Amino acid sequence: MxxxxxxxxxxxxxxxxxxxxxTRYARDVFGHFVEHFHRQVYGGLFEPGSDLSDERGFRLDVIQAVRELAPPVVRWPGGCFVSAYHWLDGVGPQRRPHYDPAWRVTDPNTFGTAEFVAWCRAVGAEPYLCTNAGTGTAEEMSAWVEYTNAPAGRGRWADLRAEHGSPEPFDVRWWSIGNENYGDWEIGAKTAAEWAVLVRESAKMMLRVDEGIHLLTAARAELGWTLPLLTEAGRYLDMISIHGYWDDLWQADEPSAYGPAVSRSLGPQTEIERTRNILGAVDLSGVGIAFDEWNLRGWHHPDGTSAEAIAARDRNDDNSTYTMADAVFTAGFLNACLRNADVVRMANVAPTVNTRGPLFVHPGGVVRRTTFHVLALYAQALGExxxxxxxxxxxxxxxxxxxxxxxxxxxxxxxxxxxxxxxxxxxxxxxxxxxxxxxxxxxxxxxxxxxxxxxxxxxxxxxxxxxxxxxxxxxxxxxxxxxxxxxxxxxxxxxxxxxxxxxxxxxxxxxxxxxxxxxxxxxxxx
Missing domain, CATH: 2.60.40.1180 (Golgi alpha-mannosidase II)
Known part of the structure; x- marks a missing residue:
């Protein structure tokens, strides 16, 4: 002390x-998020050939540490990455790399659907799949549901999964339609009207494949975007997802000191209140809020495809950034979610591994950052x-x-x-x-x-x-x-x-x- x-x-x-x-709260507020960005997946939780990895390529020290965080649910594969990601590229024995226009690097696709589901099972979490609503289609989203959840013999995508060595369904319950498609930074950004129709039709197709899945979709604490969405598609949704990063470091990595960082502690409360009010305006009491990307610090990724711009992402892994300010802010964020447990039903710290996450992974082991301990305490020590x-x-x-x-x-x-x-x-x-x-x-x-x-x-x-x-x-x-x-x-x-x-x-x-x-x-x- x-x-x-x-x-x-x-x-x-x-x-x-x-x-x-x-009020009983949903344990999913202690959820996590992993994206194909920098060293979160490759060189993070997945490192084939490492002495610290198992035969699947999963880092065993990472699995052990993530179990301490007791995540009930983990969201993947994005994030911005997903808006140009085609799930078929990441399944089966024959995989080819693809260029990721979101993060402007080549992804080898060696970590895909089956690997993610297996990793979630290893850490004790439910998988939460986020679909491509940028360059993708409603048909592609529903096909992914069939591939993961339908019994073999139902159709070609379920049969394809069986051919790939998984005759039993993966049984993925959590699904999101899109990611931040309201923003012009997102591949395949939409207008509010376009988004409302796409979500409605995608939800219909996905639920016709498996009516037992839980559906979320990208929203924001803004009436002009979210009201049309709820009017068109609200009856199909379990939650709307909002995102929050309160120390904006996308272009310039100049992390706020303790005082300015902690002064933003009421930001999550404000976002929750605004979103709650929008849900109330359309009388959708059954629809909840998922803060399925959140962190104090925004991810650093300056514009450009140069080697210097890509290498600048290494700055996210500077451990000196993550001080007691991050720990104190994290506690306040979780308090705000839990005080609003009647409507906030999920939250996913972004990300779990490397970048701004609670767990720093390096070739020789792991570092539990200050936020790791706060997240573990809240997940393990609170009453119900x-x-x-x-x-x-x-x-x-x-x-x-x-x-x-x-x-x-x-x-x-x-x-x-x-x-x-x-x-x-x-x-x-x-x-x-x-x-x-x-x-x-x-x-x-x-x-x-x-x-x-x-x-x-x-x-x-x-x-x-x-x-x-x-x-x-x-x-x-x-x-x-x-x-x-x-x-x-x-x-x-x-x-x-x-x-x-x-x-x-x-x-x-x-x-x-x-x-x-x-x-x-x-x-x-x-």
Whole structure:
């Protein structure tokens, strides 16, 4: 645990209700994403010939590390890559390389559908296939569904899979129609009207092959794009997918420092609220939100086909980029999704391996970046239900975001509450006052703390454990506990608790500028 900084003021007061069992969330919010970009697949999770790989070419150290992240679902093959990807190029024994116009390199196609499904099974995740809605067609998408899911004898694509050595269906349940086709950067970009019709017709064809699949499609938190889509195709969809990167580094790799990066922590909440409102406008309560690409840092890929432009992508793998800012932002992102568990049903960190991902893979092993530990904690340590809570808190300098963020969860056994507490302050420890069901716990409780020697701390090949979670015992007095600077703390509170007698000493909620009621933080107007 970091020992820098001593807080003298209360950073937040959090009141957790035990009056209801809370909201069960979808574990798919802990999902992941892998794209054919730079060293995510080749030289990342897939490296035939490496001493660290199995006979299939899968890096065994990567499989072990990804299992620690417990991903319920993994999206593939893109991303922008998919909008010019034809799935037939990546199946069967005879494969030929193709030029990828999205990332302007040649893909060998040695990692395709069968390899991806097998890798997902190896890490314990469900495969999520994203289809080509750029240069592809509705017929091509439905043919891919038949290839993966239909029994042999149904048709030529199912029979082709059997000929390729897989007589049993792959049984892929999650499918997306397209990726960011609203953007002019995407191969095969569409207008809102064109997109709505293409999604409608593609969904119809895919569901006629397998009516049991779950369908998503590319959307955005913008009424002009998403309203026509939902009007035309909403009845066929399980979710609409939105994307978010809040530190824009596409052309210039100049990562924001801790303060500016953390100041963007309410961005995900804003995107969720906007998308929720659009869904409400068309009364599609059955359609959820999938944040199926998200990360603090945008991927660096400057324009051009020159060797220099391609080599510049190596900058994504600079481990010093991924500091406690990334860890703290990641906790806030997941809190926003889980507080909106009634509508946010999937999220996929982009990507899992290399680039901006939580896991850096090099020829000799792996590095678990700061975000790796946050993602693993959320996937493994939370209770299954999000409890209702209200909160009030101080703000960071400049008033951009509250200092303390939190999430309270109840385990299904009804015997334990786990509270995730994030102190965003770069240098100061802050006091947090916590009540459960109107009572303030007092005692020493099990906790896990992730912080670092400073806000800019990171892990790399030479120092793979500079930032790592620590299992500790924390003192709580009349609900009050101290949170280290730039930290994420998980506290386990058994029920029934040894409650403190007497009144909780804390400022009234109206004395603090930030308040959380329900799903969203908002700044109080003076």
């Amino acid at each position: 970091s020992s820098s900084g001593v807080g003298t003021a209360v950073g937040a007061r959090i009141d957790v209700s035990l009056a209801t069992p809370g 239900r999000v409890l209702e809570s209200t909160a009030a808190g101080a703000d960071l300098e400049g008033g951009a975001v509250p200092v303390v963020d939190h999430l309270a969860t109840l385990h299904d056994d009804g015997r334990r509450v786990t509270v995730a507490l994030t102190n965003r302050h770069p240098t100061d420890a802050v006091a947090c006052v916590l009540t459960l069901g109107g009572h303030a716990p007092t005692g020493t409780f099990d906790a896990t703390v992730l912080d670092g020697p400073g806000p800019d701390a990171y892990n790399d090949v030479e120092h793979p454990s500079r930032v790592a979670p620590e299992r500790v015992r924390v003192e709580v007095t009349e609900g009050s506990l101290l949170l280290p600077p730039h930290s994420v703390t998980f506290v386990d509170l058994p029920l029934p608790l040894p409650y403190a007698a007497g009144e909780v000493l804390a400022p009234a909620a109206h004395d603090l500028p930030w308040r959380l009621v329900g799903r969203s933080w908002s700044r109080r107007t003076p």
